[in-house]
Amino acid sequence: MTEAEPKVTLDLARAHGLTAEEYDRIIRILGREPTFTELGLFSALWSEHCAYKHSKVFLRRLPTRAPHVLQGPGENAGIVDLGGGLALVLKMESHNHPSFIEPFQGAATGVGGILRDIFTMGARPIATLDSLRFGDPADPKTRYLIGGVVSGISWYNNCFGVPNVGGEVVFAPEYQGNPLVNVMCVGLVRQDRIFRARAEGVGNPVFYVGAKTGRDGIHGATMASAVFEEGAEERRPTVQVGDPFTEKLLLEACLEAMATGGVVGIQDMGAAGLACCSAEMPARAGTGMEVDLTRVPRRETGMTPYEIMLSESQERMLLVVARGREEEVRKIFAKWELEAVEIGRVTDDGALRVTMEGRLVAEVPVRALTEDAPVYDKPTARPGWLDALEAFDPLCLPEPSDYERSLLEILAAPSVASKQWVYRQYDHQVGINTLVLPGSDAAVLRIKGTAKAIALTTDGNGRYVFLDPYQGGALAVAEAARNLACSGARPLAVTDCLNFGSPERPEILWQFAEAIRGIADACRLLEIPVVSGNVSFYNETQGQAILPTPVIGMAGLLEDAGWRTTQWFKNEGDRIALIGPEAVSLGGSEYLGVIHGRLAGRLATLDLRLERDVQSACRGAIEAGLVSSAHDVAEGGVAVALAEACVSGPGEIGAEVALPSAGRADLTLFGEGASRIVVSIPAKAQRHFEGLMQEWGAPWRFIGTVGGDRFTLKVGGSVVVSLSLDQIAHAWRTGFERYVS
Amino acid sequence: MRFGVVIFPGTWSDCDFHYVIGEVLRQPVKYVWHRDTDLSELDCVILPGGFSYGDYLRAGAIAGRSPVVEALPEFVARGGFVLGSCNGFQILCEAKLLPGALLRNECLQYRCQSTFLLVENAETPFTRGLRPGQVLKMPISHGEGKYYADPESLRALTARNQIVFRYCTEAGEVTKAANPNGSLENVAGIVNEGGTVLGLMPHPERAAEAALGSTDGLLLLHSLIGVLVEDGSFLKR
């Protein structure tokens, strides 16, 4: 339709990441060859990132319904009922590839994108969390990446003004060429103010609001779906630049405009920009849309329709406004010094029609771009390498000669050590809701005007998923829920971010399918719906996939904010109890990695019913007001959990603990297994506590007492660790920092 | 006392101050848009934290030339109080309502953490409910909070007792380790010559409820509105 545009051929389609079959399908749908702009639209909307073509069949297995779910998957974010007319909006997204290419801007725009997903639903973002994975901490490249990613997140979060209240930082060599940057955001909305990304109302005007369009990130969506190769650095010019200041104005202007009732539907221009919005919004509403690109505010001259449609310039939104309310909406954006331009209208014929300077450059049924996108059910195969890994018995390795040294080494391992260096660069208090700051199992935020609070966490262990994707997936859910239980909360909902290698490889797709099966089973048994999420495939460099890493973001509710509980010991003389089973394993443990440099073995079996009972027991004791501290036993086993409980709080306090022998002392101290929580309770609450545990049917035992200025561990009657608090605190506080500063 | 909380494009502690003044202290409070210049209904103007204009160029620079800030000298001249916290302090310095400037943190990183403040001057309207030497706990959250003034200005500030708060340890020692951003002589907050304009980097509004870890920030506002604090150690205005 335009002379200037290149002729579309199969080769060009291939260069756009489309297969020959997919290209045929496009021709069949259109009944003709696509124009260049149309090819761009198909390549973006049919990319893995937008169409979920390899994951859709598996994602259907996730439980997404529950009475309190107001919005499940399918919108920009999920929504759950908080009671009292309030709702919580949540979503997590990855920005892995952009962050590898340009860590600062990549991570920053990752934050920007997820914030827009939340406020596009009408909610005010109240917290973010960031879940990060990097390669070898000693590699200078890793230091460069961490520095860039953390300062990018810090810049965007802090400038925008949302507290970052938690997250993770984990290291493993498998992430060396492909770090993970996942950001979760939650927002608060009144239930009568929820907005959806639908282009309703034929004849309604379509408004473009926010920043101008430049040539940023064109092909970002297809890039995120392409395997990294040597020379990927040359793709660099496609990196987007963030402007958190403009985003903050966009937030205020959008919420103000939404409050007038003049806004019908709204979606952020994220991946695949205007292309994605102008197809998805009418598709959800069963309408069509007409867009005149001549009116789109541009930052650069000579932009083609293709570029304007596919640009991923940040801080932009598409609004459908009620006819007659245009002036009202325009005024609000002007007040916030933002552009708001009418660029099109909603139509009734199900087509997306794009014009520029009077020429028609694309005309495609919106369904063709969205619902008709290809869906694959590709083969999966259990990788052969697992047999040898499973057969490995960690107990064939020599027992450490010095347990004190081993404990200090694990505490100082950068995946275990304090992450204060990271979170002190993030504002975690703006909004004055954060009751439990970063540094405990879960962050807790109050809901102003109510007695309630919410708890937030992200969890995922790629080592577990690598060794046993089914259990690993389930364990991620179990651990997230356990973290919430430790803080006193009842889980409400999951948002996930599933980071895997190439789904075109059967072994990777098997990992993916199994992990989802595990997540689904755990969510079903623990009764936690999945309300939103994201899939990030193709996380590999030169055929080397990352550890399969599903990250579970979870939000929970405390009916009484006063129940909130932190992980550190508080009072001399408090009794320490371990709730949960004895069974643990060194397979896939942090100990095996740090001390023996191996990733192998079998995981301890997760019993989901037991998990549920342990969590209920812990929460029950918290709600009864018996618990001074509760800490999930995770990486590093019970020895690390106890040591952290001694030194992670505002004041340090010692403990004396005696554990029954579970065989070798390394297994007892550092063995990892699900469903275990260390709590401390005042001695006078002991009776009451015992009764409650009985009631919930959770296994438990007293293992020691809080107090003094040493940390002492006995196993089977003999002292294996006796360290001063200074030694422990030093190892744990400096372990991460020594690599980054 | 009637409070006005100013909103610049990019301000984010506005709601927090509004909440603390309105809901915790139960005082009359309203928002003031950055283009408003009529402050006649107000007794105290709050310049809250945030990244006004993205803090582009220099923190507080662009906001320091905004209409509402240009109206402040007259407001102060007729007896009004101004409290600038975090970005508000930066704006006050940029607008020359307070001497000196705030530079990038010496560690070159943003810092969000709890700090302790030594009260040096308990004679100002913002601190008369406090004792000299008292230690307050208040969080900071900034990337450009290193106070700087040339030696002469610093001497003048000291001579006139305009340095109100210094970063210190929990025990009240003013040490290098207790200084989170490299501020000159640990300066955390200063007042103008008249004592009616206070600028400080810490966030009093984040230390206004026990549930959030400290109520020391309230003491500043209590002092201002003349409520008896502590053990009645100062007289109502």
Next chain:
Amino acid sequence: MRARIFVRLKRGILDPQGVAVKRALEGLGYGEVRDLRVGKVLELELEPADPGQVRSRLEDMCRRLLANPVTEDFTVEIVDEGGRPRLP
């Protein structure tokens, strides 16, 4: 018409960023750097006008907004199309 404005920290004020960059360069083997300071440069594209007048407008902008007189110095350069400074 093009101009550039340099804004730098006054001599005597510590430039921690400059120190950090200098140290990093040393670490990479560039020991020949004796001193390094980091400043800002603003590159402006202006309506054509009399250079003398432009210069004085630019200096005004610096005094009123672009430089903080407490901590910063500035210089103004009118440059030709190739980016080379024109003499005043």
Next chain:
Amino acid sequence: MRARIFVRLKRGILDPQGVAVKRALEGLGYGEVRDLRVGKVLELELEPADPGQVRSRLEDMCRRLLANPVTEDFTVEIVDEGGRPRLP
């Protein structure tokens, strides 16, 4: 020996800071600014050496550390004592 290095955002890359400063100048009555971009300038004091060699060392520094090749361009100038650039 003195040099200065300009590091600026590549053309086409959004400069939000430049946009905000330009708008602020407009607000102060400086409507003549058509475009404004903010960059960094590094002013270096170096051991005396052959200018050609110095230039190539400086360019190395830029590529290895001082400029981000993804988003930034750089130029290197060897300047005389008065701060005026020497020709290459």
